Amino acid sequence: MPDASDADGLTVGQVSARLDVTVRALHHWDEIGLARPSLRTAAGYRLYTAGDLERLHRIVVYREVGLGLDRIRAVLDDSTADVPGALRAQRSQVAERIDRLQRLSAGLDRMIDAHERGLLLTVEQQAAIFGPRWDPDWTAQARQRYGDTTQWRQYAERSASRGPEEWQAVADAMAGLERALGDALDAGVTPGSPEADHLVERHREVFASYFPLTRQMQVCLGRMFVEDPGFAAHYDSIRPGLAVWFRRIIDASARAHGIDPDTATWR
Structure with a gap:
Protein backbone atom coordinates (compact mmCIF):
# COMPACT_ATOMS: atom_id res chain seq x y z
CA MET A 1 0.00 0.00 0.00
CA ASP A 82 -27.41 -10.91 -9.72
CA VAL A 83 -27.74 -7.58 -7.95
CA PRO A 84 -31.42 -6.97 -8.85
CA GLY A 85 -32.23 -10.52 -7.73
CA ALA A 86 -30.46 -9.99 -4.41
CA LEU A 87 -32.32 -6.74 -3.88
CA ARG A 88 -35.67 -8.31 -4.78
CA ALA A 89 -35.04 -11.11 -2.27
CA GLN A 90 -34.19 -8.52 0.35
CA ARG A 91 -37.31 -6.55 -0.51
CA SER A 92 -39.38 -9.70 0.05
CA GLN A 93 -37.80 -10.16 3.48
CA VAL A 94 -38.44 -6.52 4.32
CA ALA A 95 -42.09 -6.90 3.30
CA GLU A 96 -42.41 -9.91 5.60
CA ARG A 97 -40.90 -7.93 8.48
CA ILE A 98 -43.26 -5.04 7.78
CA ASP A 99 -46.20 -7.45 7.88
CA ARG A 100 -45.01 -8.86 11.21
CA LEU A 101 -44.55 -5.37 12.61
CA GLN A 102 -48.02 -4.34 11.44
CA ARG A 103 -49.50 -7.37 13.21
CA LEU A 104 -47.48 -6.50 16.29
CA SER A 105 -48.77 -2.92 16.12
CA ALA A 106 -52.36 -4.16 15.86
CA GLY A 107 -51.76 -6.43 18.85
CA LEU A 108 -50.38 -3.53 20.85
CA ASP A 109 -53.43 -1.44 19.96
CA ARG A 110 -55.70 -4.22 21.24
CA MET A 111 -53.65 -4.54 24.42
CA ILE A 112 -53.89 -0.79 25.05
CA ASP A 113 -57.64 -0.83 24.39
CA ALA A 114 -58.08 -3.82 26.69
CA HIS A 115 -56.24 -2.10 29.53
CA GLU A 116 -58.38 1.00 29.04
CA ARG A 117 -61.74 -0.59 28.23
CA GLY A 118 -61.62 -4.18 29.48
CA LEU A 119 -63.99 -5.83 27.01
CA LEU A 120 -63.22 -5.34 23.32
CA LEU A 121 -66.82 -6.02 22.34
CA THR A 122 -69.60 -3.82 21.06
CA VAL A 123 -72.62 -3.19 23.25
CA GLU A 124 -74.64 -5.47 20.97
CA GLN A 125 -72.07 -8.26 21.24
CA GLN A 126 -72.01 -7.97 25.03
CA ALA A 127 -75.80 -8.25 25.23
CA ALA A 128 -75.81 -11.27 22.93
CA ILE A 129 -73.09 -13.06 24.89
CA PHE A 130 -73.80 -12.12 28.51
CA GLY A 131 -77.56 -11.78 28.34
CA PRO A 132 -80.12 -8.96 28.58
CA ARG A 133 -79.34 -8.26 32.24
CA TRP A 134 -75.74 -7.41 31.41
CA ASP A 135 -74.88 -3.73 31.90
CA PRO A 136 -72.08 -2.52 29.56
CA ASP A 137 -71.15 0.10 32.16
CA TRP A 138 -70.04 -2.59 34.60
CA THR A 139 -66.68 -2.99 32.89
CA ALA A 140 -65.96 0.75 33.06
CA GLN A 141 -66.94 0.74 36.72
CA ALA A 142 -64.64 -2.20 37.36
CA ARG A 143 -61.74 -0.42 35.68
CA GLN A 144 -62.36 2.71 37.73
CA ARG A 145 -62.32 0.64 40.90
CA TYR A 146 -59.64 -1.95 40.11
CA GLY A 147 -57.69 -0.48 37.19
CA ASP A 148 -54.45 -0.16 39.16
CA THR A 149 -54.45 -3.77 40.38
CA THR A 150 -52.52 -6.77 39.13
CA GLN A 151 -55.79 -8.59 38.55
CA TRP A 152 -57.09 -5.90 36.17
CA ARG A 153 -53.86 -6.12 34.17
CA GLN A 154 -54.18 -9.89 33.98
CA TYR A 155 -57.80 -9.58 32.93
CA ALA A 156 -56.90 -7.02 30.26
CA GLU A 157 -54.16 -9.24 28.82
CA ARG A 158 -56.62 -12.12 28.51
CA SER A 159 -59.26 -9.84 27.05
CA ALA A 160 -56.89 -8.54 24.37
CA SER A 161 -56.61 -12.01 22.83
CA ARG A 162 -60.35 -12.75 22.83
CA GLY A 163 -63.08 -12.14 20.32
CA PRO A 164 -66.81 -12.83 20.56
CA GLU A 165 -66.41 -16.61 20.18
CA GLU A 166 -63.88 -16.85 23.00
CA TRP A 167 -66.02 -14.70 25.28
CA GLN A 168 -69.04 -16.83 24.42
CA ALA A 169 -67.10 -19.89 25.60
CA VAL A 170 -66.28 -18.10 28.87
CA ALA A 171 -69.91 -17.08 29.37
CA ASP A 172 -71.11 -20.63 28.61
CA ALA A 173 -68.66 -22.10 31.12
CA MET A 174 -69.83 -19.69 33.83
CA ALA A 175 -73.49 -20.36 33.04
CA GLY A 176 -72.85 -24.10 33.23
CA LEU A 177 -71.21 -23.69 36.63
CA GLU A 178 -74.11 -21.63 37.95
CA ARG A 179 -76.59 -24.27 36.80
CA ALA A 180 -74.52 -26.93 38.55
CA LEU A 181 -74.48 -24.83 41.74
CA GLY A 182 -78.26 -24.49 41.65
CA ASP A 183 -78.72 -28.21 41.05
CA ALA A 184 -76.36 -29.04 43.92
CA LEU A 185 -78.29 -26.81 46.29
CA ASP A 186 -81.52 -28.50 45.23
CA ALA A 187 -79.93 -31.90 45.82
CA GLY A 188 -78.92 -31.00 49.37
CA VAL A 189 -75.16 -31.10 48.77
CA THR A 190 -73.49 -30.12 52.04
CA PRO A 191 -70.48 -27.82 52.49
CA GLY A 192 -67.26 -29.78 52.87
CA SER A 193 -68.53 -32.76 50.89
CA PRO A 194 -66.57 -34.01 47.86
CA GLU A 195 -69.36 -32.76 45.57
CA ALA A 196 -69.23 -29.28 47.10
CA ASP A 197 -65.42 -29.15 47.02
CA HIS A 198 -65.49 -30.14 43.35
CA LEU A 199 -67.78 -27.20 42.59
CA VAL A 200 -65.47 -24.83 44.46
CA GLU A 201 -62.51 -26.04 42.39
CA ARG A 202 -64.58 -25.74 39.24
CA HIS A 203 -65.40 -22.15 40.15
CA ARG A 204 -61.70 -21.32 40.50
CA GLU A 205 -60.97 -22.91 37.12
CA VAL A 206 -63.79 -21.08 35.34
CA PHE A 207 -62.96 -17.78 37.02
CA ALA A 208 -59.35 -18.10 35.86
CA SER A 209 -60.66 -17.00 32.46
CA TYR A 210 -60.60 -13.51 34.00
CA PHE A 211 -57.50 -13.77 36.20
CA PRO A 212 -55.86 -16.41 38.44
CA LEU A 213 -57.92 -16.87 41.60
CA THR A 214 -56.21 -17.99 44.79
CA ARG A 215 -58.18 -19.69 47.56
CA GLN A 216 -57.80 -16.59 49.73
CA MET A 217 -59.19 -14.43 46.96
CA GLN A 218 -62.01 -16.90 46.39
CA VAL A 219 -63.03 -16.55 50.06
CA CYS A 220 -63.15 -12.78 49.59
CA LEU A 221 -65.38 -13.26 46.54
CA GLY A 222 -67.64 -15.54 48.57
CA ARG A 223 -68.15 -12.74 51.08
CA MET A 224 -68.99 -10.33 48.27
CA PHE A 225 -71.51 -12.77 46.80
CA VAL A 226 -73.50 -12.40 50.04
CA GLU A 227 -72.77 -8.81 51.05
CA ASP A 228 -73.03 -7.09 47.66
CA PRO A 229 -76.71 -6.62 46.75
CA GLY A 230 -76.06 -7.05 43.05
CA PHE A 231 -74.20 -10.35 43.42
CA ALA A 232 -76.60 -11.66 46.05
CA ALA A 233 -79.58 -10.89 43.80
CA HIS A 234 -77.89 -12.59 40.86
CA TYR A 235 -77.20 -15.86 42.67
CA ASP A 236 -80.51 -15.90 44.51
CA SER A 237 -82.28 -15.44 41.17
CA ILE A 238 -80.78 -18.79 40.14
CA ARG A 239 -81.95 -20.45 43.37
CA PRO A 240 -83.22 -18.78 46.53
CA GLY A 241 -80.46 -18.92 49.12
CA LEU A 242 -77.75 -19.80 46.60
CA ALA A 243 -75.54 -16.83 47.51
CA VAL A 244 -75.26 -17.88 51.17
CA TRP A 245 -74.82 -21.56 50.29
CA PHE A 246 -72.13 -20.73 47.72
CA ARG A 247 -70.21 -18.78 50.35
CA ARG A 248 -70.54 -21.66 52.79
CA ILE A 249 -69.05 -24.25 50.41
CA ILE A 250 -66.19 -21.86 49.56
CA ASP A 251 -65.44 -21.31 53.25
CA ALA A 252 -65.58 -25.04 54.00
CA SER A 253 -63.13 -25.80 51.20
CA ALA A 254 -60.81 -23.04 52.41
CA ARG A 255 -60.76 -24.50 55.94
CA ALA A 256 -59.85 -27.89 54.50
CA HIS A 257 -56.80 -26.18 52.95
CA GLY A 258 -55.75 -24.47 56.18
CA ILE A 259 -57.30 -21.07 55.47
CA ASP A 260 -59.39 -19.26 58.08
CA PRO A 261 -62.26 -17.64 56.13
CA ASP A 262 -62.71 -15.04 58.86
CA THR A 263 -59.20 -13.65 58.35
CA ALA A 264 -58.62 -14.34 54.64
CA THR A 265 -57.46 -11.36 52.60
CA TRP A 266 -57.21 -10.59 48.89
CA ARG A 267 -53.86 -12.17 48.08
Whole structure:
Protein backbone atom coordinates (compact mmCIF):
# COMPACT_ATOMS: atom_id res chain seq x y z
CA MET A 1 0.00 0.00 0.00
CA PRO A 2 1.68 3.25 -1.10
CA ASP A 3 2.21 6.16 1.26
CA ALA A 4 0.48 9.51 0.76
CA SER A 5 0.23 12.87 2.42
CA ASP A 6 -2.87 13.74 4.47
CA ALA A 7 -4.10 15.86 1.55
CA ASP A 8 -4.37 12.85 -0.75
CA GLY A 9 -7.28 11.16 1.03
CA LEU A 10 -9.74 11.15 3.90
CA THR A 11 -8.93 9.87 7.37
CA VAL A 12 -11.04 7.29 9.18
CA GLY A 13 -12.57 10.04 11.30
CA GLN A 14 -13.46 12.14 8.26
CA VAL A 15 -15.08 9.17 6.49
CA SER A 16 -16.96 8.26 9.65
CA ALA A 17 -18.45 11.74 9.83
CA ARG A 18 -19.19 11.98 6.11
CA LEU A 19 -20.97 8.60 5.83
CA ASP A 20 -22.39 8.49 9.37
CA VAL A 21 -20.60 5.20 10.03
CA THR A 22 -18.77 4.41 13.24
CA VAL A 23 -14.99 4.27 13.27
CA ARG A 24 -15.32 0.80 14.76
CA ALA A 25 -17.34 -0.36 11.74
CA LEU A 26 -14.74 1.06 9.33
CA HIS A 27 -11.96 -0.73 11.19
CA HIS A 28 -13.96 -3.96 11.10
CA TRP A 29 -14.62 -3.70 7.38
CA ASP A 30 -10.91 -3.09 6.88
CA GLU A 31 -9.98 -6.13 8.97
CA ILE A 32 -12.30 -8.49 7.06
CA GLY A 33 -11.22 -7.10 3.69
CA LEU A 34 -14.59 -5.65 2.78
CA ALA A 35 -13.46 -2.03 2.49
CA ARG A 36 -9.77 -1.35 2.90
CA PRO A 37 -8.29 2.14 2.54
CA SER A 38 -6.02 2.36 -0.49
CA LEU A 39 -3.45 4.71 1.08
CA ARG A 40 -1.56 5.27 4.29
CA THR A 41 0.34 8.26 5.55
CA ALA A 42 4.03 8.08 6.32
CA ALA A 43 2.98 7.63 9.94
CA GLY A 44 0.84 4.62 9.02
CA TYR A 45 -2.62 6.18 9.30
CA ARG A 46 -5.34 4.96 6.93
CA LEU A 47 -6.48 7.23 4.11
CA TYR A 48 -9.50 6.61 1.92
CA THR A 49 -9.46 7.66 -1.74
CA ALA A 50 -12.46 8.73 -3.82
CA GLY A 51 -12.75 5.15 -5.09
CA ASP A 52 -12.69 3.82 -1.54
CA LEU A 53 -15.39 6.30 -0.59
CA GLU A 54 -17.59 5.13 -3.48
CA ARG A 55 -17.27 1.50 -2.32
CA LEU A 56 -18.05 2.51 1.25
CA HIS A 57 -21.10 4.44 0.09
CA ARG A 58 -22.43 1.34 -1.66
CA ILE A 59 -21.77 -0.76 1.43
CA VAL A 60 -23.75 1.71 3.53
CA VAL A 61 -26.65 1.67 1.08
CA TYR A 62 -26.77 -2.13 0.91
CA ARG A 63 -26.48 -2.41 4.66
CA GLU A 64 -29.35 0.06 5.10
CA VAL A 65 -31.64 -2.17 3.03
CA GLY A 66 -30.70 -5.13 5.20
CA LEU A 67 -28.06 -7.08 3.28
CA GLY A 68 -25.52 -8.90 5.42
CA LEU A 69 -21.81 -8.22 5.01
CA ASP A 70 -21.14 -11.49 3.20
CA ARG A 71 -23.95 -10.75 0.75
CA ILE A 72 -22.64 -7.22 0.26
CA ARG A 73 -19.17 -8.58 -0.51
CA ALA A 74 -20.63 -10.90 -3.14
CA VAL A 75 -22.61 -8.08 -4.73
CA LEU A 76 -19.56 -5.82 -4.87
CA ASP A 77 -16.86 -8.29 -5.86
CA ASP A 78 -18.60 -10.96 -7.95
CA SER A 79 -19.07 -9.71 -11.49
CA THR A 80 -21.65 -12.43 -12.09
CA ALA A 81 -23.73 -11.52 -9.04
CA ASP A 82 -27.41 -10.91 -9.72
CA VAL A 83 -27.74 -7.58 -7.95
CA PRO A 84 -31.42 -6.97 -8.85
CA GLY A 85 -32.23 -10.52 -7.73
CA ALA A 86 -30.46 -9.99 -4.41
CA LEU A 87 -32.32 -6.74 -3.88
CA ARG A 88 -35.67 -8.31 -4.78
CA ALA A 89 -35.04 -11.11 -2.27
CA GLN A 90 -34.19 -8.52 0.35
CA ARG A 91 -37.31 -6.55 -0.51
CA SER A 92 -39.38 -9.70 0.05
CA GLN A 93 -37.80 -10.16 3.48
CA VAL A 94 -38.44 -6.52 4.32
CA ALA A 95 -42.09 -6.90 3.30
CA GLU A 96 -42.41 -9.91 5.60
CA ARG A 97 -40.90 -7.93 8.48
CA ILE A 98 -43.26 -5.04 7.78
CA ASP A 99 -46.20 -7.45 7.88
CA ARG A 100 -45.01 -8.86 11.21
CA LEU A 101 -44.55 -5.37 12.61
CA GLN A 102 -48.02 -4.34 11.44
CA ARG A 103 -49.50 -7.37 13.21
CA LEU A 104 -47.48 -6.50 16.29
CA SER A 105 -48.77 -2.92 16.12
CA ALA A 106 -52.36 -4.16 15.86
CA GLY A 107 -51.76 -6.43 18.85
CA LEU A 108 -50.38 -3.53 20.85
CA ASP A 109 -53.43 -1.44 19.96
CA ARG A 110 -55.70 -4.22 21.24
CA MET A 111 -53.65 -4.54 24.42
CA ILE A 112 -53.89 -0.79 25.05
CA ASP A 113 -57.64 -0.83 24.39
CA ALA A 114 -58.08 -3.82 26.69
CA HIS A 115 -56.24 -2.10 29.53
CA GLU A 116 -58.38 1.00 29.04
CA ARG A 117 -61.74 -0.59 28.23
CA GLY A 118 -61.62 -4.18 29.48
CA LEU A 119 -63.99 -5.83 27.01
CA LEU A 120 -63.22 -5.34 23.32
CA LEU A 121 -66.82 -6.02 22.34
CA THR A 122 -69.60 -3.82 21.06
CA VAL A 123 -72.62 -3.19 23.25
CA GLU A 124 -74.64 -5.47 20.97
CA GLN A 125 -72.07 -8.26 21.24
CA GLN A 126 -72.01 -7.97 25.03
CA ALA A 127 -75.80 -8.25 25.23
CA ALA A 128 -75.81 -11.27 22.93
CA ILE A 129 -73.09 -13.06 24.89
CA PHE A 130 -73.80 -12.12 28.51
CA GLY A 131 -77.56 -11.78 28.34
CA PRO A 132 -80.12 -8.96 28.58
CA ARG A 133 -79.34 -8.26 32.24
CA TRP A 134 -75.74 -7.41 31.41
CA ASP A 135 -74.88 -3.73 31.90
CA PRO A 136 -72.08 -2.52 29.56
CA ASP A 137 -71.15 0.10 32.16
CA TRP A 138 -70.04 -2.59 34.60
CA THR A 139 -66.68 -2.99 32.89
CA ALA A 140 -65.96 0.75 33.06
CA GLN A 141 -66.94 0.74 36.72
CA ALA A 142 -64.64 -2.20 37.36
CA ARG A 143 -61.74 -0.42 35.68
CA GLN A 144 -62.36 2.71 37.73
CA ARG A 145 -62.32 0.64 40.90
CA TYR A 146 -59.64 -1.95 40.11
CA GLY A 147 -57.69 -0.48 37.19
CA ASP A 148 -54.45 -0.16 39.16
CA THR A 149 -54.45 -3.77 40.38
CA THR A 150 -52.52 -6.77 39.13
CA GLN A 151 -55.79 -8.59 38.55
CA TRP A 152 -57.09 -5.90 36.17
CA ARG A 153 -53.86 -6.12 34.17
CA GLN A 154 -54.18 -9.89 33.98
CA TYR A 155 -57.80 -9.58 32.93
CA ALA A 156 -56.90 -7.02 30.26
CA GLU A 157 -54.16 -9.24 28.82
CA ARG A 158 -56.62 -12.12 28.51
CA SER A 159 -59.26 -9.84 27.05
CA ALA A 160 -56.89 -8.54 24.37
CA SER A 161 -56.61 -12.01 22.83
CA ARG A 162 -60.35 -12.75 22.83
CA GLY A 163 -63.08 -12.14 20.32
CA PRO A 164 -66.81 -12.83 20.56
CA GLU A 165 -66.41 -16.61 20.18
CA GLU A 166 -63.88 -16.85 23.00
CA TRP A 167 -66.02 -14.70 25.28
CA GLN A 168 -69.04 -16.83 24.42
CA ALA A 169 -67.10 -19.89 25.60
CA VAL A 170 -66.28 -18.10 28.87
CA ALA A 171 -69.91 -17.08 29.37
CA ASP A 172 -71.11 -20.63 28.61
CA ALA A 173 -68.66 -22.10 31.12
CA MET A 174 -69.83 -19.69 33.83
CA ALA A 175 -73.49 -20.36 33.04
CA GLY A 176 -72.85 -24.10 33.23
CA LEU A 177 -71.21 -23.69 36.63
CA GLU A 178 -74.11 -21.63 37.95
CA ARG A 179 -76.59 -24.27 36.80
CA ALA A 180 -74.52 -26.93 38.55
CA LEU A 181 -74.48 -24.83 41.74
CA GLY A 182 -78.26 -24.49 41.65
CA ASP A 183 -78.72 -28.21 41.05
CA ALA A 184 -76.36 -29.04 43.92
CA LEU A 185 -78.29 -26.81 46.29
CA ASP A 186 -81.52 -28.50 45.23
CA ALA A 187 -79.93 -31.90 45.82
CA GLY A 188 -78.92 -31.00 49.37
CA VAL A 189 -75.16 -31.10 48.77
CA THR A 190 -73.49 -30.12 52.04
CA PRO A 191 -70.48 -27.82 52.49
CA GLY A 192 -67.26 -29.78 52.87
CA SER A 193 -68.53 -32.76 50.89
CA PRO A 194 -66.57 -34.01 47.86
CA GLU A 195 -69.36 -32.76 45.57
CA ALA A 196 -69.23 -29.28 47.10
CA ASP A 197 -65.42 -29.15 47.02
CA HIS A 198 -65.49 -30.14 43.35
CA LEU A 199 -67.78 -27.20 42.59
CA VAL A 200 -65.47 -24.83 44.46
CA GLU A 201 -62.51 -26.04 42.39
CA ARG A 202 -64.58 -25.74 39.24
CA HIS A 203 -65.40 -22.15 40.15
CA ARG A 204 -61.70 -21.32 40.50
CA GLU A 205 -60.97 -22.91 37.12
CA VAL A 206 -63.79 -21.08 35.34
CA PHE A 207 -62.96 -17.78 37.02
CA ALA A 208 -59.35 -18.10 35.86
CA SER A 209 -60.66 -17.00 32.46
CA TYR A 210 -60.60 -13.51 34.00
CA PHE A 211 -57.50 -13.77 36.20
CA PRO A 212 -55.86 -16.41 38.44
CA LEU A 213 -57.92 -16.87 41.60
CA THR A 214 -56.21 -17.99 44.79
CA ARG A 215 -58.18 -19.69 47.56
CA GLN A 216 -57.80 -16.59 49.73
CA MET A 217 -59.19 -14.43 46.96
CA GLN A 218 -62.01 -16.90 46.39
CA VAL A 219 -63.03 -16.55 50.06
CA CYS A 220 -63.15 -12.78 49.59
CA LEU A 221 -65.38 -13.26 46.54
CA GLY A 222 -67.64 -15.54 48.57
CA ARG A 223 -68.15 -12.74 51.08
CA MET A 224 -68.99 -10.33 48.27
CA PHE A 225 -71.51 -12.77 46.80
CA VAL A 226 -73.50 -12.40 50.04
CA GLU A 227 -72.77 -8.81 51.05
CA ASP A 228 -73.03 -7.09 47.66
CA PRO A 229 -76.71 -6.62 46.75
CA GLY A 230 -76.06 -7.05 43.05
CA PHE A 231 -74.20 -10.35 43.42
CA ALA A 232 -76.60 -11.66 46.05
CA ALA A 233 -79.58 -10.89 43.80
CA HIS A 234 -77.89 -12.59 40.86
CA TYR A 235 -77.20 -15.86 42.67
CA ASP A 236 -80.51 -15.90 44.51
CA SER A 237 -82.28 -15.44 41.17
CA ILE A 238 -80.78 -18.79 40.14
CA ARG A 239 -81.95 -20.45 43.37
CA PRO A 240 -83.22 -18.78 46.53
CA GLY A 241 -80.46 -18.92 49.12
CA LEU A 242 -77.75 -19.80 46.60
CA ALA A 243 -75.54 -16.83 47.51
CA VAL A 244 -75.26 -17.88 51.17
CA TRP A 245 -74.82 -21.56 50.29
CA PHE A 246 -72.13 -20.73 47.72
CA ARG A 247 -70.21 -18.78 50.35
CA ARG A 248 -70.54 -21.66 52.79
CA ILE A 249 -69.05 -24.25 50.41
CA ILE A 250 -66.19 -21.86 49.56
CA ASP A 251 -65.44 -21.31 53.25
CA ALA A 252 -65.58 -25.04 54.00
CA SER A 253 -63.13 -25.80 51.20
CA ALA A 254 -60.81 -23.04 52.41
CA ARG A 255 -60.76 -24.50 55.94
CA ALA A 256 -59.85 -27.89 54.50
CA HIS A 257 -56.80 -26.18 52.95
CA GLY A 258 -55.75 -24.47 56.18
CA ILE A 259 -57.30 -21.07 55.47
CA ASP A 260 -59.39 -19.26 58.08
CA PRO A 261 -62.26 -17.64 56.13
CA ASP A 262 -62.71 -15.04 58.86
CA THR A 263 -59.20 -13.65 58.35
CA ALA A 264 -58.62 -14.34 54.64
CA THR A 265 -57.46 -11.36 52.60
CA TRP A 266 -57.21 -10.59 48.89
CA ARG A 267 -53.86 -12.17 48.08
